Amino acid sequence: xxxxxxxEIEAKxxxxxDEPSPARSPAPRQPPAAPPPPKVRVVVEIPGLATASEANAxxxxxxxxxxxxxxxxxxxxxxPRLVEPLxxxxxxxxxxxxxxxxxxxDDNLRRxxxxxxxxxxxxLAVDDADPRVRWRYAxxxxxxxxxxxxxxxxxxxxxx
Numbered sequence: 001x002x003x004x005x006x007x008e009i010e011a012k013x014x015x016x017x018d019e020p021s022p023a024r025s026p027a028p029r030q031p032p033a034a035p036p037p038p039k040v041r042v043v044v045e046i047p048g049l050a051t052a053s054e055a056n057a058x059x060x061x062x063x064x065x066x067x068x069x070x071x072x073x074x075x076x077x078x079x080p081r082l083v084e085p086l087x088x089x090x091x092x093x094x095x096x097x098x099x100x101x102x103x104x105x106d107d108n109l110r111r112x113x114x115x116x117x118x119x120x121x122x123x124l125a126v127d128d129a130d131p132r133v134r135w136r137y138a139x140x141x142x143x144x145x146x147x148x149x150x151x152x153x154x155x156x157x158x159x160x
Contacts, residue, residue, distance in 0.1 A: 040153045045148045049074050051115075071115040072119050086153065089132040089153070092134070096138075098142070099142065
């Protein structure tokens with residue numbers, strides 16, 4: 001069983017609970033926190049866009065410039081027009097869908113998607129080395145070549 005207080009002490013405690021304490025001043029009000037930026041995700045698939053690592057392509061410089069220009073033109077045409085820039089920071093995942101038997105290794109995959117990365121960075125209105133943009137690369141096999149661009153906002157807390 002619990003201990004019972006005398007009625008006069010119980011009354012004093014209840015009266016003190018109803019009155020604000022003179023020793024304590026009310027805590028200063030904090031302004032309301034700004035709402036977090038909205039979560040945004042843009043996914044664009046560009047069917048038929050074949051990318052190849054320029055390190056393995058060989059040939060003349062003019063042909064390499066022509067291939068890179070064709071990739072850039074296709075990506076520019078596929079990306080939606082933005083009314084306002086996407087809120088940074090973002091994570092950009094570039095996925096190459098290839099038809100070959102062997103996937104590209106990591107450095108060749110990055111090189112094959114370099115023209116795509118340059119156009120996406122310009123679309124985001126940043127340099128492709130900007131630390132507010134994290135670049136991720138992936139590759140999978142498919143029946144026809146394609147590139148998938150997946151851009152999503154991320155929190156500033158270091159996680160994706």
